[in-house]
Amino acid sequence: MSAADGGVAILAGGGALPRELADRLAVRGRAVRILALRGFADRGTLRRAECAFDIVDALGIIRRLHAWRPAAVVLVGVVHRPTPRALLGAVAAAYRNRDFLLPIMRAGDDRLLRTVVGLFEREGFTVEGIATLAPELLAGVGVFGRVEPTAASRAAIGLGVRCLTALSPFDVGQAAVVAGSRIAAVEGPEGTDAMIARAQRLGRTSRLHGGEGGPVLVKMAKAGQDLRVDLPAIGPDTVRRAARAGFSGIAVGAGATLVIDRATTIEEADRRGLFVVGVDTAQDVPGEMSE
Amino acid sequence: MSAADGGVAILAGGGALPRELADRLAVRGRAVRILALRGFADRGTLRRAECAFDIVDALGIIRRLHAWRPAAVVLVGVVHRPTPRALLGAVAAAYRNRDFLLPIMRAGDDRLLRTVVGLFEREGFTVEGIATLAPELLAGVGVFGRVEPTAASRAAIGLGVRCLTALSPFDVGQAAVVAGSRIAAVEGPEGTDAMIARAQRLGRTSRLHGGEGGPVLVKMAKAGQDLRVDLPAIGPDTVRRAARAGFSGIAVGAGATLVIDRATTIEEADRRGLFVVGVDTAQDVPGEMSE
Numbered sequence: 001m002s003a004a005d006g007g008v009a010i011l012a013g014g015g016a017l018p019r020e021l022a023d024r025l026a027v028r029g030r031a032v033r034i035l036a037l038r039g040f041a042d043r044g045t046l047r048r049a050e051c052a053f054d055i056v057d058a059l060g061i062i063r064r065l066h067a068w069r070p071a072a073v074v075l076v077g078v079v080h081r082p083t084p085r086a087l088l089g090a091v092a093a094a095y096r097n098r099d100f101l102l103p104i105m106r107a108g109d110d111r112l113l114r115t116v117v118g119l120f121e122r123e124g125f126t127v128e129g130i131a132t133l134a135p136e137l138l139a140g141v142g143v144f145g146r147v148e149p150t151a152a153s154r155a156a157i158g159l160g161v162r163c164l165t166a167l168s169p170f171d172v173g174q175a176a177v178v179a180g181s182r183i184a185a186v187e188g189p190e191g192t193d194a195m196i197a198r199a200q201r202l203g204r205t206s207r208l209h210g211g212e213g214g215p216v217l218v219k220m221a222k223a224g225q226d227l228r229v230d231l232p233a234i235g236p237d238t239v240r241r242a243a244r245a246g247f248s249g250i251a252v253g254a255g256a257t258l259v260i261d262r263a264t265t266i267e268e269a270d271r272r273g274l275f276v277v278g279v280d281t282a283q284d285v286p287g288e289m290s291e
Numbered sequence: 292m293s294a295a296d297g298g299v300a301i302l303a304g305g306g307a308l309p310r311e312l313a314d315r316l317a318v319r320g321r322a323v324r325i326l327a328l329r330g331f332a333d334r335g336t337l338r339r340a341e342c343a344f345d346i347v348d349a350l351g352i353i354r355r356l357h358a359w360r361p362a363a364v365v366l367v368g369v370v371h372r373p374t375p376r377a378l379l380g381a382v383a384a385a386y387r388n389r390d391f392l393l394p395i396m397r398a399g400d401d402r403l404l405r406t407v408v409g410l411f412e413r414e415g416f417t418v419e420g421i422a423t424l425a426p427e428l429l430a431g432v433g434v435f436g437r438v439e440p441t442a443a444s445r446a447a448i449g450l451g452v453r454c455l456t457a458l459s460p461f462d463v464g465q466a467a468v469v470a471g472s473r474i475a476a477v478e479g480p481e482g483t484d485a486m487i488a489r490a491q492r493l494g495r496t497s498r499l500h501g502g503e504g505g506p507v508l509v510k511m512a513k514a515g516q517d518l519r520v521d522l523p524a525i526g527p528d529t530v531r532r533a534a535r536a537g538f539s540g541i542a543v544g545a546g547a548t549l550v551i552d553r554a555t556t557i558e559e560a561d562r563r564g565l566f567v568v569g570v571d572t573a574q575d576v577p578g579e580m581s582e
Contacts, residue, residue, distance in 0.1 A: 163461040170454040172474035183463035186477040189493055198489075202480055 006071025013077030129228030160218030220253030297362020304368030420519030451509030511544030
């Protein structure tokens with residue numbers, strides 16, 4: 001059995017994505033086992049999981065993986081670093097797992113995921129991502145819904161892509177808001193939602209002249225971002241927030257952005273009059289985008 | 292009389308800077324007249340002003356300047372775009388001045404100052420800035436107070452300078468916060484104070500691992516920024532905010548950043564244990580800075 005058709009262990013955090021991925025893998029005929037992370041995985045995921053582990057229980061997870069020897073391990077869904085309280089609540093387990101936990105607790109946010117991936121790889125596992133396991137879950141190039149970006153919006157998208165590309169080596173935002181011909185916000189560690197709220201406040205205090213149609217959210221991966229575990233994502237909630245903030249639409253990097261719950265995302269965008277578009281970020285200016 | 296020693300008309304907004312500049316020009320033996328902007332210039336400036344104008348009264352300002360014909364016009368101090376309410380409050384004057392006001396009201400924030408400069412230049416005046424009139428008010432290269440940046444802080448400053456340099460063509464922030472080896476925030480139109488507050492919140496929710504000593508504020512001009520009317524600035528209040536946010540210090544671009552009330556700024560920094568340093572932003576990495 002080659003690695004490509006071997007079993008896949010899904011280490012599952014929050015949200016519907018772990019189940020979506022399990023479904024896509026099942027279609028491909030691959031053996032899948034879900035290892036749910038307690039406190040993060042939701043009910044639907046827990047129901048389909050083979051077992052559930054406390055996030056502190058690295059040893060337990062690794063033992064289970066060694067027993068199965070999957071061809072690939074994939075980490076998907078929302079997970080946070082264990083809080084000090086969670087560590088105290090499971091202090092015996094934390095002590096038992098200290099060799100795994102210490103590097104994780106010490107790593108900055110930017111190195112956190114790399115540290116976790118490193119742990120699995122040192123144990124001999126292959127960590128894969130959605131891009132190789134189920135690329136159809138990622139945004140492609142083109143307009144997703146019924147709303148087309150205007151020429152002005154396309155220009156704003158181009159500006160956002162160029163700005164994020166220039167910023168890429170600095171491990172800062174994977175998203176920006178462009179209002180007319182101006183960058184209104186660059187995302188930092190606060191995340192996309194907080195940045196949208198910030199742009200909204202700017203718009204309210206009219207420090208932002210949006211051009212017709214409202215600002216555009218541009219989201220794409222940074223250079224060197226480990227897409228196996230850290231994939232830019234948008235979903236129905238992103239569309240709702242962007243609509244409430246008066247945005248005209250959302251552009252994402254094609255081939256490297258996850259569209260969570262794609263049907264609902266497009267439905268919401270259509271209903272609220274926002275465009276959602278996947279752009280080839282390697283091209284300098286997406287002045288003309290293929291549909 | 293050459294332009295260099297001719298009269299200087301100071302169009303004065305808020306803060307102490309218009310008076311500081313008038314003092315420096317007086318030391319140089321230049322004739323100075325302060326034209327105060329009503330509603331912006333503070334009491335001390337109004338007392339020394341030759342006359343005061345409503346900001347809407349562009350015609351009045353220009354007529355007065357034509358009567359005097361100064362060698363240079365300089366715009367200093369805090370001024371905002373007229374609010375719709377201010378325009379309605381002076382609707383007759385606004386109508387009289389519509390040819391001047393319309394381009395100003397239509398220009399985005401980024402083009403606002405360029406538009407104002409253009410108006411004066413079209414009337415035949417030479418608009419100058421502090422860099423040519425009183426360069427001693429700008430930050431030089433070196434450590435200003437008693438606190439020296441650590442090697443880690445110098446590395447953080449270098450990262451901030453490189454990031455802002457990369458962002459420079461995009462007319463976005465003229466400041467960033469660097470925490471350890473990570474860009475924690477890039478300033479948008481919300482301004483430096485709001486960005487410091489944002490970085491502070493990130494630190495509180497521990498999404499930010501600052502490295503020893505706390506984050507560093509880096510502030511410098513963008514490429515193509517019109518330094519005659521749009522000079523990055525720090526002052527005592529910047530130091531206080533940075534200290535409250537747990538920052539270790541502030542780095543500014545030498546030769547292109549205004550240090551408002553320099554004595555108090557340094558005094559505050561010394562008392563709160565923050566460094567304030569001017570760096571040559573043209574050098575790639577200020578790993579070693581001359582004192």
